Amino acid sequence: MPAVYADAFDETGLPGPCLPHYALIRRWLDETPRDFLLHKRREAELLFRRAGITFSVYSEGSDPERLIPFDIVPRILCAEEWARLVRGLVQRVKALNAFVADVYHEREILAAGKLPAELVLLNDGFCAEMQDLDVAASAYVHVAGIDLVRVGPNDFYVLEDNCRTPSGVSYMLENREAMMRLFPNLCAKHRIAPVSHYPEELHGTLQAVAPPGCTGEPVIVLLTPGAGNSAYYEHSFLADEMGVELVEGADLVVDDNLVFMRTTEGLRRVDVIYRRIDDPYLDPLTFRPDSLLGTPGLFNAYRAGNVTLANAPGAGIADDKAIYPYVPEMIRFYLGEEPILANVPTYRCGDPRHLAYVLDHLSELVVKEARGSGGYGMLVGPHAAAAERACFRAKLVARPENYIAQPTLALSTCPTFVENGIAPRHVDLRPFVLSGREVRIVPGGLTRVALKSGSLVVNSSQGGGTKDTWVLERLPET
Amino acid sequence: MLSRTAESLFWLARYMERAENVARMVTVGRRVASVAQSLGASGDEWLSTLIATGCDRGFFHKYSEPASDAVLDYLVRDPDNPSSVLSCFETARRNARAVRTALTVDMWNALNETWLTTREFAAQLSDPDKVPTFLDWVKERSQLFSGAYGSTMLRNDAFYFTRLGTFLERADNTARILDVKYYVLLPQDEGVGGALDYFQWQSILRSVSALRSYHWVYHDRLQPWLIAELLILRPEMPRSLLSCFDQIARHLDLLAEAYGGKRGECHRLAGETYAQLRYGRIQKIFQSGLHEFLADFIDRSALLGAEVGKLYLN
Numbered sequence: 110m111p112a113v114y115a116d117a118f119d120e121t122g123l124p125g126p127c128l129p130h131y132a133l134i135r136r137w138l139d140e141t142p143r144d145f146l147l148h149k150r151r152e153a154e155l156l157f158r159r160a161g162i163t164f165s166v167y168s169e170g171s172d173p174e175r176l177i178p179f180d181i182v183p184r185i186l187c188a189e190e191w192a193r194l195v196r197g198l199v200q201r202v203k204a205l206n207a208f209v210a211d212v213y214h215e216r217e218i219l220a221a222g223k224l225p226a227e228l229v230l231l232n233d234g235f236c237a238e239m240q241d242l243d244v245a246a247s248a249y250v251h252v253a254g255i256d257l258v259r260v261g262p263n264d265f266y267v268l269e270d271n272c273r274t275p276s277g278v279s280y281m282l283e284n285r286e287a288m289m290r291l292f293p294n295l296c297a298k299h300r301i302a303p304v305s306h307y308p309e310e311l312h313g314t315l316q317a318v319a320p321p322g323c324t325g326e327p328v329i330v331l332l333t334p335g336a337g338n339s340a341y342y343e344h345s346f347l348a349d350e351m352g353v354e355l356v357e358g359a360d361l362v363v364d365d366n367l368v369f370m371r372t373t374e375g376l377r378r379v380d381v382i383y384r385r386i387d388d389p390y391l392d393p394l395t396f397r398p399d400s401l402l403g404t405p406g407l408f409n410a411y412r413a414g415n416v417t418l419a420n421a422p423g424a425g426i427a428d429d430k431a432i433y434p435y436v437p438e439m440i441r442f443y444l445g446e447e448p449i450l451a452n453v454p455t456y457r458c459g460d461p462r463h464l465a466y467v468l469d470h471l472s473e474l475v476v477k478e479a480r481g482s483g484g485y486g487m488l489v490g491p492h493a494a495a496a497e498r499a500c501f502r503a504k505l506v507a508r509p510e511n512y513i514a515q516p517t518l519a520l521s522t523c524p525t526f527v528e529n530g531i532a533p534r535h536v537d538l539r540p541f542v543l544s545g546r547e548v549r550i551v552p553g554g555l556t557r558v559a560l561k562s563g564s565l566v567v568n569s570s571q572g573g574g575t576k577d578t579w580v581l582e583r584l585p586e587t
Numbered sequence: 588m589l590s591r592t593a594e595s596l597f598w599l600a601r602y603m604e605r606a607e608n609v610a611r612m613v614t615v616g617r618r619v620a621s622v623a624q625s626l627g628a629s630g631d632e633w634l635s636t637l638i639a640t641g642c643d644r645g646f647f648h649k650y651s652e653p654a655s656d657a658v659l660d661y662l663v664r665d666p667d668n669p670s671s672v673l674s675c676f677e678t679a680r681r682n683a684r685a686v687r688t689a690l691t692v693d694m695w696n697a698l699n700e701t702w703l704t705t706r707e708f709a710a711q712l713s714d715p716d717k718v719p720t721f722l723d724w725v726k727e728r729s730q731l732f733s734g735a736y737g738s739t740m741l742r743n744d745a746f747y748f749t750r751l752g753t754f755l756e757r758a759d760n761t762a763r764i765l766d767v768k769y770y771v772l773l774p775q776d777e778g779v780g781g782a783l784d785y786f787q788w789q790s791i792l793r794s795v796s797a798l799r800s801y802h803w804v805y806h807d808r809l810q811p812w813l814i815a816e817l818l819i820l821r822p823e824m825p826r827s828l829l830s831c832f833d834q835i836a837r838h839l840d841l842l843a844e845a846y847g848g849k850r851g852e853c854h855r856l857a858g859e860t861y862a863q864l865r866y867g868r869i870q871k872i873f874q875s876g877l878h879e880f881l882a883d884f885i886d887r888s889a890l891l892g893a894e895v896g897k898l899y900l901n
Binding site for chain 2: 159161336349355372
């Protein structure tokens, strides 16, 4: 069980003395007038609006292009903290990759009885079409976004793994750009590890997984659902930074199991597709026949080994919430190591004993849909009204297998600029892990912050904001 | 490059140029209408603007009378009119967003800020006094965009397609602006060559910012055939049909070069039109009818656009 903290851990060290890596920021916050911060925040908004760094909120009628609130106070990790996270992340993503490869080949982990076969084979995330397909470098989860939360100085937990098409990395990069522009002096006084080479690392990862038959420089494209997608800005940003074409499904054509893009000079061969379209929409001939986003014949070309899809179809089996409790077991099974990063204890409501416990302790737990995302369809027990809990109780009894429950963690807090000045707000962290022939991690990630006082929900679709995440190469001189 | 990217660049340049020209035509319309009013000639001055911008059909679908407020609203900010200034900016920005990776940062900023500010501006346009400021601003934004891409884009196929969009649209629009005069009827007691006639010709020159240029080139009082010559045949006039087609033919050649010499009907058509303009005479055009000449030219430009599409954009 996670250690229980009466109050959330404040990453600056409060109520004790300020931790050394936050010392300069703390002084800066104390010395800087509120009006100046307000002014800087408005300037930041203008920067984001001008660059068109917006995301779409599907359910809202008003402004279709919204800004994610950006908090101007950075979140800081010291070198030691980061080094430990990196070891844990590399270990975890290696195991997730090994798991996906195993699931679509020999299924040794099932044979060894480490997790129930039906949980894998009957899972919606399982993609039967991937069976026995050998992929370049045995890489499935080329880009992983691992959501971490922290409850104490050395207690990080993995909240969930995102192995399909994780987004948010453009905010990691743009937030840094914004900070360097808004506060050049403050940035210069800290030895902040740079993140701006992420697109190069991504490009290198994609190059490394070109199909074996590809000779010469592989042609890489980024496949987007289009300008209406909520993460479209990120797609165009990454394509631009990598210097690759940003294509839509209709720009691609498959002929004789080879993939081409339609250009002004005719058809041009494509070798690697960094796709930001979900599995079901990739190819109407193999998956959803009503999909207009994908390209007919794409999956056959993939199976023929003529093109690489990143991430691989079916990689979602590794980030399913029902599979999540077994990730520590995967690490032991495939790597023979003890997990460095812990899982949050998870109750699978499909198990009658777990369900009974969950129903008895609803007011202490967070209940999530096993397949939900974006903070929708979630119950935060301690913060929920009685009626809401009753509603979830009914849902749990009706379809227990659709839900998992976890203890409500006191997420760590960071100083954040809100209405009443600087106040602590809960944060999480999503670092991005790249896997090609090797695993690469850029020092940083996306810090999401719950802007409402006391709220634990950091999702941007639920009113969360973001912060720049600084990994310090060494402590600031004070 | 992707065909879709080329297509979006072509159209976003066209729509930015169109926004400017609609603004120019509305400016002429206002001047002509206000003078006609002061001379007591209650005419259909706004009707000519609607026809010249090609917006008459859509307009009469919605309104029965070309009253000045309704026409202004329709041409400037009506989202139902695909050629209203607002719609042009909207469409340009939508195309820009679809091909962001093909734009330079300066191009994107020019387009995006235009779009952001237009939405604020449009809300104030019910006040007719704000309209002239808005129209000037529209011209500025379009010119900022031209400047931004002219000074930051790599000289490759992406640039050629953008240029093609700008000049094909400009050629079409110059022809339309000149044709406005055909539709403006002079009142019975105002003869050709009278004060009103003179004023209308002057407004047309003003609308393309060419009044001074006219005097520099001709050192003569305003003569209809010289004005037509300036806007159709003079190579030194940057909005003339000849100048536009010089650019169009040149950039189509550059594309053919970039793509290994492959040419199509669009190259022939552009070359043919260019030759006619290059070696044509204004007397001949007036003999066979200025309006007929312009109508034919507008059709050819549309055909050329379609042929460019066939060869490169599909």
